Amino acid sequence: MGDATIAVxxxxxxxxxxxxxxxxxxxxxxxxxxxxxLAAGEALPEPSAGGLLVVCSSTLGFSVPYTVMRAxxxxxxxxxxxxxxxACVCGSTMGRSGIIGGWSxxxxxxxxxxxxxxxxxxxxxxxxxxxxxxxxxxPPAAGADRDAMIARGDxxxxxxxxxxxxxxxxxxxxxxxxxxxxxxxxxxxxxLARRALAxxxxxxxACTGCGLCADACPSAAIEMRDGRPAWSTACSAxxxxxxxxxxxxIQTSTARLVLVLGLNAAAMLAAPRAADALLAAVGGGSGxxxxxxxxxxxxxxxxAALTVLQLGPLDALLRAAERSRALRRIxxxxxxxxxxxxxAPGFSPRIPSDR
Numbered sequence: 001m002g003d004a005t006i007a008v009x010x011x012x013x014x015x016x017x018x019x020x021x022x023x024x025x026x027x028x029x030x031x032x033x034x035x036x037x038l039a040a041g042e043a044l045p046e047p048s049a050g051g052l053l054v055v056c057s058s059t060l061g062f063s064v065p066y067t068v069m070r071a072x073x074x075x076x077x078x079x080x081x082x083x084x085x086x087a088c089v090c091g092s093t094m095g096r097s098g099i100i101g102g103w104s105x106x107x108x109x110x111x112x113x114x115x116x117x118x119x120x121x122x123x124x125x126x127x128x129x130x131x132x133x134x135x136x137x138x139p140p141a142a143g144a145d146r147d148a149m150i151a152r153g154d155x156x157x158x159x160x161x162x163x164x165x166x167x168x169x170x171x172x173x174x175x176x177x178x179x180x181x182x183x184x185x186x187x188x189x190x191x192l193a194r195r196a197l198a199x200x201x202x203x204x205x206a207c208t209g210c211g212l213c214a215d216a217c218p219s220a221a222i223e224m225r226d227g228r229p230a231w232s233t234a235c236s237a238x239x240x241x242x243x244x245x246x247x248x249x250i251q252t253s254t255a256r257l258v259l260v261l262g263l264n265a266a267a268m269l270a271a272p273r274a275a276d277a278l279l280a281a282v283g284g285g286s287g288x289x290x291x292x293x294x295x296x297x298x299x300x301x302x303x304a305a306l307t308v309l310q311l312g313p314l315d316a317l318l319r320a321a322e323r324s325r326a327l328r329r330i331x332x333x334x335x336x337x338x339x340x341x342x343x344a345p346g347f348s349p350r351i352p353s354d355r
Contacts, residue, residue: 003032004052009039009068009218011058011238013347014130015089017150018157019056022087025161026052038071039218039238040350050081052123054164055111058238059088059127061189062105062182065236067219069190072111078119085124086111087160088172091132092152094145099152101129106182108172125172126160129153133342135242136197136252140342150345189237198235199315200256201242202322203228204332206249213241213250216349230319240349243341251334256318263306263314271302 010016057064090102108125130153131141163170209227221234242250275298322331
């Protein structure tokens with residue numbers, strides 16, 4: 001009946017679990033299925049004529065991760081009749097009336113568009129909700145709630161696998177605002193927000209220096225320095241490290257969060273005033289043609305310059321402060337110390353071969 005490739009990116013195992021369920025359903029229908037682990041650095045293979053590519057990925061910031069989008073844009077050109085489908089794995093939470101499923105925004109639209117430019121014909125898209133794993137910001141579900149969410153995610157993965165076998169072309173419905181603004185929000189997350197979130201991670205005194213977080217990071221964004229992890233701008237914000245750490249030593253630093261928010265708020269307020277002052281000085285007090293547009297563009301440039309400073313020299317100063325005995329206790333304090341950690345049942349991430 002043909003073949004299928006399932007390309008999976010999973011931070012804590014939810015997407016890997018969904019991919020396994022869909023793979024079983026496709027095999028039961030007679031398809032030869034190959035699984036590609038994008039989080040382990042594997043590349044998409046050359047497609048076969050009439051083959052099916054299923055992207056099953058974590059959804060971060062209403063987007064597939066940067067690592068996934070890069071792989072899709074570099075995918076080999078589609079063969080005759082090649083099709084592509086996208087399963088967006090989202091985080092669900094528990095509300096008063098029961099499970100609140102996740103929402104992927106325009107993630108599937110952007111992913112299918114990238115594959116469309118490589119010649120693939122869209123075959124379907126779906127949201128698959130499992131327990132939220134954004135432990136950097138909120139506590140994961142536990143106990144019966146977690147089990148109920150996993151069961152729901154399993155059922156949704158099974159249903160999407162059924163729709164792919166049936167070829168009924170099931171797609172997520174998105175309104176025009178989501179299709180436009182949602183794609184922009186996802187772009188901003190891939191380009192900027194994920195990098196800023198990486199700067200909030202810190203290892204506390206429970207860290208043993210085992211290096212598992214660095215070895216298993218899908219984006220190679222963690223480097224061990226003086227026996228402790230340090231995060232770079234390559235981070236995808238997948239939250240694998242904070243959930244995988246055997247000592248639960250990785251935290252979100254409250255001090256870093258306050259400093260980052262404070263710096264960004266100050267930059268947003270100061271950049272327009274600085275831009276107006278610079279343009280007025282250049283114009284010699286006689287006005288500036290298109291002053292409003294020029295001021296806006298210069299404001300963005302000044303804000304971007306401060307962002308670069310935050311991700312470089314200013315971050316280096318913060319890392320130095322964290323190593324100080326007098327200040328370290330302040331920087332490693334954060335709410336995540338009380339949070340449980342989450343890995344999908346049975347999940348053991350593959351270590352990329354180049355580590």
